[in-house]
Amino acid sequence: MSLLFENRTAAASAARPGFLSRLAMYFVRHAQQATGSLGELWRTPLASLLTIAVLGFSLTLPGTFYVLLKNIESVSSQFQKASEITLLLKDSVSTDDAAKAATRIGLYPEVAKAKLITRDEALTEFRAKSGFGEALDYLDSNPLPNVIVVEPTERNSSPQAAKALLDKLRGEREVEQGRLDLDWLKRLDALVSMARDGVSLVALLLLVTMVLVVGNTIRLMIEHRRDSINVMKMVGATDAFVRRPFLYTGLWYGLAAGCLSLLLVTLGVLWLEQSVARVVDLYGSQFRLNGLDGSEMLAVLGLSVLLGLSGAYLAVWRHLKAMEPA
Known part of the structure; x- marks a missing residue:
């Protein structure tokens, strides 16, 4: 009897995949679902492009305001150095x-x-x-x-x-x-501080809008696939398995919107650069309009992806709970 039990235990251990195999399968499943969610977006190009455009413009406005504020602070610091x-x-x-x-x-x-x-x-x-x-x-x-x-x-x-x-x-x-004429320096600091607060408020509102747009888009996708989700749950699919493609969809939306916003901000800086150069040359200044540097671009992409994932997660968490199979 003990020999039979040992044989069964050995057989079960041999059939169980090792840690490296499970880790490899984990990444393979993620890659499959990431590719599948990207394919879903590709199969509806018009709707996907419209959503990306809305998200990209929503992210472009705070990015543009940030660039303007960055250059205003640069100018104000030059004034303060001249005090x-x-x-x-x-x-x-x-x-x-x-x-x-x-x-x-x-x-x-x-x-x-x-x-x-x-x-x-x-x-x-x-x-x-x-x-x-x-x-x-x-x-x-x-x-x-x-x-x-x-x-x-x-x-x-x-x-x-x-x-x-x-x-x-x-x-x-x-x-x-x-x-020492401190009044104009204090006024300048107050104006810069007010501009900074205004940019922060507008950026917060637009970023919340981006989360809501992604969440509503994912909600519509969940409603469209309600039947298939119910079938997957009835055959034992976990919430994490069902949730994962929608999270990748939010990731793709955020990444595409971030790239679009960086492109628009860069084009805007290039468009204004010559006009700004002509004005500052009249005053004999060496100021030049600065755009986003590499670290700031990475920060924009990271923030955009995070917002896309946040909107997707909120929509999935809210609507999958209401779709438990009977």
């Missing part, structure tokens, strides 16, 4: 002492450059640019003070850091007044 602090020195400070103060301030770790403009240089510049040259001849003395123009480092060019540096420089014994 300067003007220090008006006391009338009693001589030119030599002013030069020493400029050298000392230039050694601050927060300061990139400190330039001294003597009162004579300031008067000459004012005479040339103001148009009041003849009126200045009636003055008994030069009313302008020595001035030190301080350029903060890149790390300290933000409004908050520049304000802290200004407060520090006001403590110098030669300084009478310190000036």
Whole structure:
């Protein structure tokens, strides 16, 4: 009796596939279902293309807004780097002492450059640019003070850091007044922050729309294949087996939509690039419009695939539960 039991156990063990065979079959089944779901899309080209177009345009808008915001932040950072602090020195400070103060301030770790403009240089510049040259001849003395123009480092060019540096420089014994126009920097930061929030809101709404479109498309596919799904469940098919082709369909929709959106965003950047170049050349700027880099493109594709899978999973989870065989 024990010999018969051992023989049966050995036969069952021999018939059971090994781990590598099961792993290989797992990937084969996935490949078959992925190919089959792609074939389903290919057999209905018009409906598939329309769905991909809707998804692609939904993803293109936030992608375009992101590119615009990225370039706006690049421009704003250049403005902030150009922020300067003007220090008006006391009338009693001589030119030599002013030069020493400029050298000392230039050694601050927060300061990139400190330039001294003597009162004579300031008067000459004012005479040339103001148009009041003849009126200045009636003055008994030069009313302008020595001035030190301080350029903060890149790390300290933000409004908050520049304000802290200004407060520090006001403590110098030669300084009478310190000036920094922070209002326009704060307004610029507020506008950029508002644009960032607006882009985030629009992107969120459009991405939710993409999930809903994929979910509704998968729902229609499930309804169309209701009978075949019920038959598969009655013969013992698991929910994972039934769910898998629809998930791959969502994956294909997301991948195609991501590729379409990248193409449209790239074409849009190329279309605007020459116009932007002509405008910035008039201002003597070196700014150039930047599109999506490689990592950002991969992020767009990954997000698109994730949204496609999410919409498909939600639709399958919701409707397969209501299709349990009697």
